[in-house]
Amino acid sequence: MNKLAINGGEPIIKDGIIDLWQDIKNSDIEKISDYLRKEPISVIDGGILKEFEELFAKFIGTKYAVAYCNGTAALHAASFACGANNSSNFLLSEYSYHGTVNSLLENSSKAYLCNYDENTLDIDVDHAEKILDNKTKGMIITHCWGNPVDMDKIKRLKDKYNLKIISDASHAHGARWNGKNIGSLDCEDIACFSLGKNKLISAGELGIAVTNDSQLYDELLFIGHPNRVPEALITDKYKSFINGVGNKYRPHPLSMVLAIEQIKRYDVKREFNISTNKYLSEKIGKIAGFKNIEIYNKAERVFWKLLIRLNDKYWEGINIEKIVKALEKEGVRLEQFHNYNVKAHEQIWKHDRYKGLVENKSTMGEPKNIIILPGYIQLTKQQMDLIIKCFEKVSYYKEELY
Numbered sequence: 001m002n003k004l005a006i007n008g009g010e011p012i013i014k015d016g017i018i019d020l021w022q023d024i025k026n027s028d029i030e031k032i033s034d035y036l037r038k039e040p041i042s043v044i045d046g047g048i049l050k051e052f053e054e055l056f057a058k059f060i061g062t063k064y065a066v067a068y069c070n071g072t073a074a075l076h077a078a079s080f081a082c083g084a085n086n087s088s089n090f091l092l093s094e095y096s097y098h099g100t101v102n103s104l105l106e107n108s109s110k111a112y113l114c115n116y117d118e119n120t121l122d123i124d125v126d127h128a129e130k131i132l133d134n135k136t137k138g139m140i141i142t143h144c145w146g147n148p149v150d151m152d153k154i155k156r157l158k159d160k161y162n163l164k165i166i167s168d169a170s171h172a173h174g175a176r177w178n179g180k181n182i183g184s185l186d187c188e189d190i191a192c193f194s195l196g197k198n199k200l201i202s203a204g205e206l207g208i209a210v211t212n213d214s215q216l217y218d219e220l221l222f223i224g225h226p227n228r229v230p231e232a233l234i235t236d237k238y239k240s241f242i243n244g245v246g247n248k249y250r251p252h253p254l255s256m257v258l259a260i261e262q263i264k265r266y267d268v269k270r271e272f273n274i275s276t277n278k279y280l281s282e283k284i285g286k287i288a289g290f291k292n293i294e295i296y297n298k299a300e301r302v303f304w305k306l307l308i309r310l311n312d313k314y315w316e317g318i319n320i321e322k323i324v325k326a327l328e329k330e331g332v333r334l335e336q337f338h339n340y341n342v343k344a345h346e347q348i349w350k351h352d353r354y355k356g357l358v359e360n361k362s363t364m365g366e367p368k369n370i371i372i373l374p375g376y377i378q379l380t381k382q383q384m385d386l387i388i389k390c391f392e393k394v395s396y397y398k399e400e401l402y
């Protein structure tokens with residue numbers, strides 16, 4: 001008799017698993033109502049905008065922060081600030097979010113796609129060094145799924161070739177390298193965070209860029225915050241301008257109200273997120289057929305999502321879709337729909353607006369052996385053990401999948 005639920009057996013998880021952590025509390029709803037009663041619903045400068053930017057800069061450990069309507073806008077502004085233009089190229093991994101590439105193209109800069117490390121899923125810095133040339137102005141490095149890039153190698157490359165480094169920390173709120181928050185390291189010129197849909201700090205739609213450099217801060221304002229220029233500028237470069245560029249990337253006050261409350265309790269959420277996903281990944285990674293994503297020694301990662309790799313040899317002859325289905329039928333919630341292969345967007349780069357700007361120098365291709373679980377925050381031990389049992393069962397009865 002077949003055992004796996006995909007073949008009619010009894011599933012392990014029957015009622016689904018609900019994360020015990022709630023991002024929006026009743027007290028947040030009170031704060032929103034209170035704000036609506038008393039405060040303006042659009043803020044150019046000061047007020048809630050100042051409060052949010054200052055709090056976020058403090059949270060990460062930088063001097064400055066500039067808020068935007070989303071993370072995509074933050075990346076566009078950061079690319080501009082770091083000198084992306086029609087005589088530059090920037091390096092980035094083919095395995096990242098397509099908006100990172102577009103932030104360069106929207107500044108008429110070339111984007112060189114390089115390899116990723118299949119063990120960490122982060123940029124392969126050695127390959128990046130091989131493909132850079134004398135027009136390479138910088139890199140955008142995505143800390144994929146909350147797993148920090150090798151920042152020692154990034155620093156070496158930055159110093160050797162005088163590169164600008166933009167961290168895309170959209171998945172990595174509170175991830176650390178050598179004890180310091182990602183976003184606050186000396187080798188990062190600007191770090192961008194999405195606080196959009198379901199991110200670890202999520203306000204629905206919101207983004208922010210942080211920096212320690214006053215000139216970069218001014219560039220960030222100039223490209224995305226008309227009406228804060230020239231008053232809010234620190235340096236002289238744009239002081240004679242009566243306004244910034246017309247990209248109005250101003251965030252909505254209500255998203256900032258939500259984000260502020262979430263930042264205040266993020267330490268607790270971060271601890272739950274790390275302990276829950278460490279437990280799951282350490283156990284699942286020991287089951288035949290499954291492997292963990294590797295983490296650099298100096299990194300302390302967070303888990304926007306929990307990714308597990310398949311050991312291809314173990315599953316020879318069985319395709320990943322079948323394994324995914326089998327796990328889902330046992331009751332595991334998977335999120336295979338996340339598409340982090342920027343090459344999947346090739347069609348867009350052939351559009352007249354962007355033609356010739358993306359150079360694919362990667363020799364890899366989409367990773368084909370990745371299972372994506374939600375980045376759970378707070379589960380009971382019993383819930384975690386049920387998830388682990390599903391993986392054990394599918395591994396044990398793999399013969400049923402041929």
Ligand SMILES: Cc1ncc(COP(=O)(O)O)c(C=O)c1O
Nearest residue numbers: 070071072097099170194195196
């Ligand atoms: C790695 C990465 N960077 C940037 C973004 C863009 O952020 P937003 O959706 O807030 O525009 C996302 C969105 O998911 C992302 O995953």
